[in-house]
Amino acid sequence: MHEMSIAESLVELIEEEGRSRGFSRVKQIRVKIGALSHVEPDALRFCFDAVSHGTIAGGAHLKLETVAGAGWCSGCGRTVSIAERYDICPECGQGHVRMTAGDELRLAELEVE
Amino acid sequence: MCAICGCENTADEKSRSAAAEPPPPDRNAAGSAHLSVDGHPEHNRHRHSHSHDDQELHVHSHGGDEAIDFGAGLAGIHLPGMSQERIIRLERDILSKNDAFARANRSRLEAAGIFALNLVSSPGSGKTSLLVRAITDLQPRFAIAVIEGDQQTSNDADRIRATGAPAIQINTGKGCHLDAHMVGHALDQLPLAARGVLFIENVGNLVCPAAFDLGEAHKVVVLSVTEGEDKPLKYPGMFAAADLMLLNKADLLPYIDFDMTACVEFARRVNPRIEILTISARTGDGLPAFYRWIEKHAGGAAPLAHAPA
Numbered sequence: 010m011h012e013m014s015i016a017e018s019l020v021e022l023i024e025e026e027g028r029s030r031g032f033s034r035v036k037q038i039r040v041k042i043g044a045l046s047h048v049e050p051d052a053l054r055f056c057f058d059a060v061s062h063g064t065i066a067g068g069a070h071l072k073l074e075t076v077a078g079a080g081w082c083s084g085c086g087r088t089v090s091i092a093e094r095y096d097i098c099p100e101c102g103q104g105h106v107r108m109t110a111g112d113e114l115r116l117a118e119l120e121v122e
Numbered sequence: 123m124c125a126i127c128g129c130e131n132t133a134d135e136k137s138r139s140a141a142a143e144p145p146p147p148d149r150n151a152a153g154s155a156h157l158s159v160d161g162h163p164e165h166n167r168h169r170h171s172h173s174h175d176d177q178e179l180h181v182h183s184h185g186g187d188e189a190i191d192f193g194a195g196l197a198g199i200h201l202p203g204m205s206q207e208r209i210i211r212l213e214r215d216i217l218s219k220n221d222a223f224a225r226a227n228r229s230r231l232e233a234a235g236i237f238a239l240n241l242v243s244s245p246g247s248g249k250t251s252l253l254v255r256a257i258t259d260l261q262p263r264f265a266i267a268v269i270e271g272d273q274q275t276s277n278d279a280d281r282i283r284a285t286g287a288p289a290i291q292i293n294t295g296k297g298c299h300l301d302a303h304m305v306g307h308a309l310d311q312l313p314l315a316a317r318g319v320l321f322i323e324n325v326g327n328l329v330c331p332a333a334f335d336l337g338e339a340h341k342v343v344v345l346s347v348t349e350g351e352d353k354p355l356k357y358p359g360m361f362a363a364a365d366l367m368l369l370n371k372a373d374l375l376p377y378i379d380f381d382m383t384a385c386v387e388f389a390r391r392v393n394p395r396i397e398i399l400t401i402s403a404r405t406g407d408g409l410p411a412f413y414r415w416i417e418k419h420a421g422g423a424a425p426l427a428h429a430p431a
Contacts, residue, residue, distance in 0.1 A: 094359075117213055118209060
């Protein structure tokens with residue numbers, strides 16, 4: 010359940026931004042999660058609700074956006090979309106695909122008051 | 123008012139012109155300009171400082187990775203004395219705090235020439251038994267210290283201390299992994315010999331520790347053959363993050379159905395560059411190869427001066 014630590018880190022980041030930029034309430038939080046990352050969106054949402062309570066992020070709408078997995082194939086040199094880290098290249102069917110997208114875990118945007 | 127970002131810069135037109143900005147468009151255009159950055163490339167590059175009535179002087183940039191967009195609220199403008207929702211674009215890595223602690227740990231360890239390994243596995247794969255054996259075998263050659271992570275008890279640290287090596291137990295409570303901040307505190311307390319080897323035994327868990335860099339030189343995943351050959355496919359994150367896989371409990375291979383070839387293939391499919399060694403912490407088989415791997419990668423760490431050749 011490392012989503013709890015991730016939710017805590019997210020709230021910490023938001024509070025830090027609030028102090029440095031001078032906002033005291035967050036209405037919406039946009040987070041990008043890679044489809045192949047270590048994070049389960051539902052678990053993150055559950056943990057976020059628990060740990061954001063009583064902070065400036067409390068009650069904010071958490072908008073989770075999935076970033077599709079993509080990688081570079083060492084066999085054919087193409088960038089292809091992948092559904093698993095270990096996918097065989099869908100184009101050439103042989104090369105190993107090195108993941109280039111899909112591992113993100115980023116606080117993308119805040120809507121604040 | 124600055125019509126570019128909507129901030130209240132009416133009394134400070136000169137500083138704005140110094141930033142070589144174009145004349146302000148009408149309000150509606152300013153509102154939409156920020157929502158569609160591409161339409162106004164000249165705004166994407168400027169960076170200026172200005173004061174707000176209610177805030178200290180600050181500098182902010184528009185466009186790029188980090189942008190404060192005061193004009194993107196419902197009204198599209200920002201008037202003095204009126205609060206307005208605003209959009210702040212950040213693109214900050216959520217684990218950036220952990221990563222910063224990890225970088226600090228890494229520089230500290232590298233500066234002292236300490237070679238740190240983060241051992242990860244399921245509970246019961248034999249990490250502690252492996253460490254007890256490895257410490258006993260390696261102590262004549264390296265100064266060794268251990269950080270033990272478990273949710274509860276100091277049993278593992280007690281087992282390590284019995285070898286004579288200093289060990290710090292971190293109890294994570296409900297936490298399912300060690301993080302770089304915890305390890306930083308442990309480094310403060312642990313008597314670390316310069317140019318030694320530090321083993322960090324993570325909480326037994328094949329999922330969560332994969333995401334948390336501790337500042338180690340390498341993650342080493344221990345997989346016992348009794349767990350089944352398909353673990354790399356079931357928990358790809360961990361095997362992708364590791365540089366070395368130790369297949370432990372090899373002495374049990376005659377008694378179980380474990381497909382070694384398949385396991386190696388699965389691990390390489392997830393992580394083509396992973397190195398793999400087969401060992402038995404109980405019998406000691408295969409451990410010399412692990413010790414050679416440590417010596418080869420230890421870089422800054424060096425065998426003790428009095429060590430036999």
